Amino acid sequence: MPIMSISLSKFAPIAIFASLFSLGNLITLDSANAYSVDFSNGDFQSSTSLDGPAGWTGTGSTDIGGTYSGVDFNGTNQGIITTACPSGNLTLCLNDRNDDPGTNTGTFNLRTQDQISASPEIAALQTQLGLSANDFSIQREIDGTPLVDTEGNPLYRLPKEGSAIFQDITITNDNNRNTQITFNWDFLTNDGAGSLGDKDFGFISLAKIDENTGQPDISFAPIVISLEDSTGSIPTASGNNYQTNTSPYAAFSDDYDLSTGQYRVGFGVIDVDGVGNSSALLIDEFLVEDVPFEFTPSTGIGLVLGLIGLKKLRHRFKK
Ligand SMILES: [Ca+2]
Ligand SMILES: [Ca+2]
Ligand SMILES: [Ca+2]
Structure with missing residues (x-):
């Protein structure tokens, strides 16, 4: 006893x-030490403006709206991004260029906006997203198999032009917690694969931005994740809807070790190899939080x- x-x-x-x-x-x-992150309009419901103050900035062919190409997320507004030119004579979209033969010029363009160069030489889209010039030069694949040259070196896709929406999120106190990013997305395309493999792709990008200079913080290696590629044979465009939607809206969720600071989150689509046969990305229910506690x-x-x-x-x- x-x-x-x-x-x-x-x-x-x-x-x-x-x-x-x-x-x-x-x-x-201690609430002063609680994880804290600021972002806005993740559901695209509180504002349909893409001029920045309402949350999202659009560059290229972008919009916020309801059903697009017959697709929406639970009938609500969503972020919409495409790689198509408008009719007219703009800097990249010269001389009424029609990216989707078989349809009227500009059918898949939003807000009559020019495309943004995504080539590594000009890298205008990469710069706006806080990325490096080669961040869209992802490895080529054919049906999921990486392509290499005759000496076994990886072959990379040639990004041409694209569009994106982005917003800066601020983590005030990471409290040693990891950050969970979740959203729902759908990739639509009038493109397919060529002899060099998969072409267009939809992506999410993540870069750290120095709050004082507004320039990329190079201590953080930017992240670009391809959500889906255009694969298979190239369809013939017609009507007002994209020809290929391989799966319905999908959910994305992943955890990142992000220290306190400002990050630029981008969503977009890239034309690969050529500027024609446009593609689109739809985004909704974007959410950033600390990784939920697990029992x-x-x-x-x-x-x-x-x-x-x-x-x-x-x-x-x-x-
Ligand atoms: Ca929504
Ligand atoms: Ca295009
Ligand atoms: Ca294309």
């Missing part, structure tokens, strides 16, 4: 410590032991 009482009195403080440690992860005890077995045991410990301690004090 004496042995039993000694083990209990030693056990209780350890268990309480374990409990507080677990609760510290579950509930941020793992170890933290669960900590909580349970802590509660036992508190009960024992209270019992001892009553005695």
